[in-house]
Amino acid sequence: MTTQQISDTELAGQPAAYWTGVAYEALIAYTRAQQAEKGYTQPQFWLLRNLSVNDISPNGEGMTLPELREAMASYIRPEDDLAAEAEGLLERGWLTQDTEDRLWLTPDGEQARVDLARNAPAIRAALHEGIDDADYVTTVKVLQRLIRNAGGKVV
Numbered sequence: 001m002t003t004q005q006i007s008d009t010e011l012a013g014q015p016a017a018y019w020t021g022v023a024y025e026a027l028i029a030y031t032r033a034q035q036a037e038k039g040y041t042q043p044q045f046w047l048l049r050n051l052s053v054n055d056i057s058p059n060g061e062g063m064t065l066p067e068l069r070e071a072m073a074s075y076i077r078p079e080d081d082l083a084a085e086a087e088g089l090l091e092r093g094w095l096t097q098d099t100e101d102r103l104w105l106t107p108d109g110e111q112a113r114v115d116l117a118r119n120a121p122a123i124r125a126a127l128h129e130g131i132d133d134a135d136y137v138t139t140v141k142v143l144q145r146l147i148r149n150a151g152g153k154v155v
Contacts, residue, residue, distance in 0.1 A: 016146050034123050043085040046072055048113035051105040062102030
């Protein structure tokens with residue numbers, strides 16, 4: 001499907017699922033490419049965030065890979081290999097692993113999480129270029145309504 005020479009009336013009749021799928025894939029690909037240029041992966045950043053008491057982790061306690069997979073279930077992609085991603089973070093010294101296979105964030109890992117988070121505003125700015133906040137808010141509200149109309153849950 002393309003929007004070239006399609007009227008607003010025709011565009012309004014196109015399936016939202018198609019466009020949300022195309023948008024999802026494009027946004028993820030762009031984000032991951034930008035992160036790769038900086039030397040890390042999106043799953044690695046998620047691991048750091050989920051293990052940081054200063055971010056997603058409620059208590060800063062270590063977690064096993066199955067626990068991390070469960071914590072990330074709503075956004076991890078099928079092709080993401082958390083074991084391989086964690087191994088890369090262990091090699092960098094950003095994580096440690098105890099005898100019970102729990103991964104723990106190191107002080108260097110916490111600093112890396114803070115440093116990597118500084119990339120997010122530039123990625124957001126590039127993706128939001130030419131879109132004012134009011135249009136973005138309207139879009140999100142429309143998507144939330146579509147989700148509710150489909151019986152989904154908006155968190």
